[in-house]
Amino acid sequence: MSTLLSSIEHITRSRACRIAFRRWGSHLFGGKPPIEYSGIKPPAPIHHILTLDTYDRHSPIRFEDIRYVPLVFPLAYSMGGGAISYQVVDDQKIKISHLSKFRPEDPSYMLLDSLPERRASLIALTYAERRILGSDILDRSLLDRWRMRRLWNGECFRVAGMLRYEPSLGSCPAKKDAEQNGCTAWRFAHFPASKRPFGDIWHEYSSDVWFCFALCFDCGTIHAFMDCT
Ligand SMILES: [Zn+2]
Known part of the structure; x- marks a missing residue:
């Protein structure tokens, strides 16, 4: 298992970022990168959400000798209540310690077998963007409405910063x-099941469902779970 290098200070002081799709981005969103699983063997495919390039100065987490950390989620498991916990073993290798049940007879919450593949960058949120994400004012100025569009109406994919x-x-x-x-x-x-920018790719998941990733500093386990906002 790889040793975790980042501290609580590292994660809580990292700059809040949104994910922007850029051709030259060093992170990979979606697609089906070759990820090796050990521990619990997944009975059905697990979706890849993002491979985080932890060498990016905005990356909130860092491990010894590992650069690429996959963030994966069992989107097609367990009637829309999936969760997974795992440790990072090596670049693109994870060891699963907990995985939701998969029942093939259940109606699928997800139809796509992978999310659209894009290169991605972490873009630090500006003060005005953080302000707007933290407020629920509906009567917004023209400039703030333009900002909200860039933030996918508040449902942008977020990495780093003081989340929770x-x-x-x-x-x-x-x-x-x-x-x-x-x-x-x-x-x-966290990744809201937003209809932006790809349209309705999340099938049964509504946009108030967020797919969240949390890291334990004692054991280095990544926990992925759903939060309904
Ligand atoms: Zn732990």
Whole structure:
């Protein structure tokens, strides 16, 4: 298992970024990159959301000797309530410690077997963009309406910055004997099932569903889960 280099300060002080699709971007959104799985063997394909280039100065997480960290989610699992937990073993290699049940007889929440593939960059949010994302004012100025369009009407994909503290996720291998043995994790990325910019690719998921990724600093586990906003 790779050693986690980033600290809580690293993640909480990282600059809040949105994902922008750029031909020269060093991160990969969607597609089907070759990811090796160990631990729990996935009974059905797991969707690739983003491979994070952790050498990017905006990357909120960093591991020893690893550059590319895949963020994956079981979108087609478990009647729209999927979750996965895993540790990063090597570039594009992960070890799954928890995975939602897959029942082939359930109606599929996701029809596409992969998300549209794009190169992506992390673009730091401006002060005005952070202000607008944090407010729910409907009567916006022309300039703010233009900003909102760039932020996909507030549903842009986000990485880094102070997203949220997740006090208890799964059971943490680093605190087996402790009374509170859940992972204490920080959310470092979330992806709303937004209709922008690809149209309705998320099938049964509505745009109030966010696919979230959090990292435990005690054991280095990445927890991916859904949040309904
Ligand atoms: Zn943990």
